[in-house]
Amino acid sequence: MKATPEEIRRKGEVKIWMEINEVTAAWAGEQLGVSPSAIRKWLFYSDTIKPENREGLLRIGFPPDLVPPGVEKKTGPRPKVPRFIRDGALAESVPA
Numbered sequence: 001m002k003a004t005p006e007e008i009r010r011k012g013e014v015k016i017w018m019e020i021n022e023v024t025a026a027w028a029g030e031q032l033g034v035s036p037s038a039i040r041k042w043l044f045y046s047d048t049i050k051p052e053n054r055e056g057l058l059r060i061g062f063p064p065d066l067v068p069p070g071v072e073k074k075t076g077p078r079p080k081v082p083r084f085i086r087d088g089a090l091a092e093s094v095p096a
Contacts, residue, residue: 007047012071014043023061032056042068 003011018024025036025043032039042049042057043066051070058064073089 010066010068011044014062017063017066021061026055028060028062031060048073 001049015028025039028039029036039057042053046068048071049068051072054067
């Protein structure tokens with residue numbers, strides 16, 4: 001999925017904000033008890049993050065407009081629909 005101009009702008013502003021304020025992913029991760037790569041993933045590679053992760057970033061000082069929105073998503077495997085139902089072939093496959 002291609003990044004929108006808004007996402008590109010936000011990511012650039014996050015980098016600039018972190019540089020100006022001397023905030024590193026390592027420091028932010030230490031404050032929140034996660035790895036630096038988790039911080040980078042949330043800020044630079046995710047369209048949305050878990051609400052509790054967003055709250056943590058805001059709590060340590062990140063500006064709200066630079067942090068991705070917090071969204072609850074279902075986790076785990078998605079239920080699979082059998083192919084014969086997806087393809088509409090159910091009626092054809094049932095013997096008369």
